[in-house]
Amino acid sequence: MKTIKDFNFKNKKALIRVDFNVPLNEKLEVTDATRIEAAKPTIIKILEDGGSCILMSHLGRPKNRENEFSLKHIVETASEILGVKVKFVSDCIGDEVTRAVSELKPGEILLLENLRYHGEEEKGDLAFSEKLAKLGDIYVNDAFGTAHRAHASTTIVAKFFPEHKCFGYLLASEIENVNKVLRDSEAPVTAIIGGAKVSSKITIIENILDKVDHLIIGGGMAFTFVKAQGGSIGNSLVEDDKQPLALEILTKAKQKNVQVHLPIDSTIADAFSNEANIEMCDIYSIPDGWMGLDAGPRTQELFSDVIKKSKTILFNGPVGVFEIPNFAIGTIAVCQAIAEATANGAFSLVGGGDSVAAVMQFHYGDKVSYVSTGGGAMLEMLEGKTLPGIAAIME
Ligand code: AMP
Numbered sequence: 001m002k003t004i005k006d007f008n009f010k011n012k013k014a015l016i017r018v019d020f021n022v023p024l025n026e027k028l029e030v031t032d033a034t035r036i037e038a039a040k041p042t043i044i045k046i047l048e049d050g051g052s053c054i055l056m057s058h059l060g061r062p063k064n065r066e067n068e069f070s071l072k073h074i075v076e077t078a079s080e081i082l083g084v085k086v087k088f089v090s091d092c093i094g095d096e097v098t099r100a101v102s103e104l105k106p107g108e109i110l111l112l113e114n115l116r117y118h119g120e121e122e123k124g125d126l127a128f129s130e131k132l133a134k135l136g137d138i139y140v141n142d143a144f145g146t147a148h149r150a151h152a153s154t155t156i157v158a159k160f161f162p163e164h165k166c167f168g169y170l171l172a173s174e175i176e177n178v179n180k181v182l183r184d185s186e187a188p189v190t191a192i193i194g195g196a197k198v199s200s201k202i203t204i205i206e207n208i209l210d211k212v213d214h215l216i217i218g219g220g221m222a223f224t225f226v227k228a229q230g231g232s233i234g235n236s237l238v239e240d241d242k243q244p245l246a247l248e249i250l251t252k253a254k255q256k257n258v259q260v261h262l263p264i265d266s267t268i269a270d271a272f273s274n275e276a277n278i279e280m281c282d283i284y285s286i287p288d289g290w291m292g293l294d295a296g297p298r299t300q301e302l303f304s305d306v307i308k309k310s311k312t313i314l315f316n317g318p319v320g321v322f323e324i325p326n327f328a329i330g331t332i333a334v335c336q337a338i339a340e341a342t343a344n345g346a347f348s349l350v351g352g353g354d355s356v357a358a359v360m361q362f363h364y365g366d367k368v369s370y371v372s373t374g375g376g377a378m379l380e381m382l383e384g385k386t387l388p389g390i391a392a393i394m395e
Helices: 034-049 071-082 095-102 126-133 156-160 169-182 202-208 222-228 240-255 297-308 329-343 355-361 375-382 388-394
Strands: 013-017 052-056 087-089 109-112 138-141 165-167 189-193 214-217 259-261 265-269 278-282 291-295 312-316 347-350
Touching: 013 034, 034 052, 034 071, 034 169, 071 087, 071 109, 087 095, 095 109, 126 156, 138 156, 138 388, 156 388, 165 169, 165 388, 169 312, 169 347, 169 375, 169 388, 189 202, 189 297, 202 240, 202 375, 214 297, 222 240, 240 259, 259 297, 265 297, 291 297, 291 329, 297 329, 312 329, 312 355, 312 375, 329 347, 329 355, 347 355
Parallel strands: 013 052, 013 138, 052 109, 087 109, 138 165, 189 214, 189 312, 214 259, 312 347
Antiparallel strands: 265 278, 265 291
């Protein structure tokens, strides 16, 4: 795996795919610069080597070069964070860009305009990719959030740098951290899979059954398993057509010696609201008119015990409706158990789906080993898929 550590960028122009797809408010100001911060180590290493950086990114989903999707709105924030005045050019290919690139000196940064102003970007157009490729000497991909897309700047452009392409620090660390769960894990390995639906998590579950010792199933998706085993789940979320699949997963897990932990009780409510009436209930006997919206106290204890005994932990999906305070308690208990296990030497990865939002909201971001930056990309890695943006660098 080639990373930027393998190159000296002295007098080289690095063409870097970053993920500067940051949120902007109505005044077009950056409201969360995490993604710019995340690309900083890569950019600084190149500048310190004596190279220059040509940054390319997308922003939102423009249809017709709308001003609100221009990357010019982030130049000021990027300059502050990177500590260098970032130059900007109002397109990503063409004469103006070629000129700006030829004038770029070591130590300088040039940000190109939104790649998605050109439809060829998302189509993965070869000619467009070649035009981008001509701008730099070495191609660096540091955009994990788009590594699952075979777009021009994330994948196709790499063809034009057979020997001179590599991962930036951020993308390399995403790959290394997911491999600590999927490849070189220390037992016992526990995956906590929660969230709303079985259908969106089934491929992950199937992929990780060969890699885990314990599988905790929580959140809305647990009710399909409970109902499939004959439980009464009242008005809880369920995917009736996925009941056979749920039973199949339980059988497969048994064959593979994976211990599955389903909730045993639930915090039930008579409405999907923080003002609803609340009761604690056995998960197999939820009355009609009530729905399970969080892991109950006995379940929290059960899940926490398993997590605290683990040496490798994957957290993907909340175990309750954590957005509503009264139903966040189970997810907080899971975060707390992961934090304790991590403090005792376990490796913990949070990624793919709403568990990242939950961990950040409840201030556990610095108490786990790694929080992934790419939702969809991390999901696909956990599903065992080869991401095109990663494959393009490895080839
Ligand atoms: P995901 O994006 O698949 O990780 O799903 C996250 C969503 O699942 C969150 O918005 C949670 O509110 C929701 N969720 C978790 N538990 C439940 C539940 N018991 N009933 C309904 N939705 C739930």
